Amino acid sequence: xxxxxxxxxxxxxxxxxxxxxxxxxxxxxxxxxxxxxxxxxxxxxxxxxxxxxxxxxxxxxxxxxxxxxxxxxxxxxxxxxxxxxxxxxxxxxxxxxxxxxxxxxxxxxxxxxxxxxxxxxxxxxxxxxxxxxxxxxxxxxxxxxxxxxxxxxxxxxxxxxxxxxxxxxxxxxxxxxxxxxxxxxxxxxxxxxxxxxxxxxxxxxxxxxxxxxxxxxxxxxxxxxxxxxxxxxxxxxxxxxxxxxxxxxxxxxxxxxxxxxxxxxxxxxxxxxxxxxxxxxxxxxxxxxxxxxxxxxxxxxxxx
Numbered sequence: 001x002x003x004x005x006x007x008x009x010x011x012x013x014x015x016x017x018x019x020x021x022x023x024x025x026x027x028x029x030x031x032x033x034x035x036x037x038x039x040x041x042x043x044x045x046x047x048x049x050x051x052x053x054x055x056x057x058x059x060x061x062x063x064x065x066x067x068x069x070x071x072x073x074x075x076x077x078x079x080x081x082x083x084x085x086x087x088x089x090x091x092x093x094x095x096x097x098x099x100x101x102x103x104x105x106x107x108x109x110x111x112x113x114x115x116x117x118x119x120x121x122x123x124x125x126x127x128x129x130x131x132x133x134x135x136x137x138x139x140x141x142x143x144x145x146x147x148x149x150x151x152x153x154x155x156x157x158x159x160x161x162x163x164x165x166x167x168x169x170x171x172x173x174x175x176x177x178x179x180x181x182x183x184x185x186x187x188x189x190x191x192x193x194x195x196x197x198x199x200x201x202x203x204x205x206x207x208x209x210x211x212x213x214x215x216x217x218x219x220x221x222x223x224x225x226x227x228x229x230x231x232x233x234x235x236x237x238x239x240x241x242x243x244x245x246x247x248x249x250x251x252x253x254x255x256x257x258x259x260x261x262x263x264x265x266x267x268x269x270x271x272x273x274x275x276x277x278x279x280x281x282x283x284x285x286x287x288x289x290x291x292x293x294x295x296x297x298x299x300x301x302x303x304x
Contacts, residue, residue, distance in 0.1 A: 004127025103161030147200025183261030
């Protein structure tokens with residue numbers, strides 16, 4: 001099995017089209033097709049279901065895709081590691097993040113990284129914590145900033161960034177405005193504005209209410225912080241969010257109440273990385289920058 005066969009396979013899987021994959025790889029379509037057939041012969045299994053409009057992965061193809069992506073990522077990391085020995089950090093840094101993550105200013109971090117390592121191409125993806133954990137474990141992302149979703153595994157380790165309490169936001173005319181700390185029991189029957197289930201704040205809030213044995217109704221689901229704050233500002237529901245959300249300009253007129261009681265749960269953010277031996281030099285360089293309080297948590301994460 002040759003690396004180029006795996007590169008060709010991944011390109012076809014991602015493009016779901018032989019012509020587009022050939023154009024992306026700058027190879028002939030006949031050569032690409034021959035490469036895929038050679039791979040299928042070696043593995044003794046069809047990898048794609050071909051139609052006139054698109055190609056889709058077979059079950060064997062799906063199984064191979066995860067391993068092929070990991071192998072190619074490791075090969076790229078090997079090249080980068082050799083360059084790093086010569087004092088050069090290069091290649092591509094693919095990372096993911098949840099939005100408004102506590103413990104790191106992603107924009108400032110990436111700007112500082114680019115100034116120090118201009119030869120590295122930066123690719124950024126925003127998604128929920130569960131999806132990001134899977135991407136890092138599969139080798140498709142070099143690292144991610146997210147909310148803790150599970151304990152360390154052989155494919156994934158988590159370095160703490162920050163921990164903060166959850167806060168209830170409501171319209172200043174809401175019945176709870178002006179109160180002190182509230183518990184999940186105090187919020188029974190309220191309409192909630194929240195993120196989709198895979199986002200870290202939603203996961204944390206769901207865990208808090210589950211621990212307290214309180215059912216809550218999320219009537220409005222959004223994908224971004226600004227929409228959430230706008231909806232609360234219009235009195236369409238209340239929201240349970242990490243404390244730093246309440247410091248945003250859009251939340252300045254909202255009532256902010258600490259969430260206490262049996263459902264008290266901390267919002268714990270982490271840097272997700274592969275095992276040390278699989279962590280790329282570019283990812284290591286980025287994590288070292290987190291020691292700078294101006295862009296990161298300043299908690300000494302350079303052990304990555």
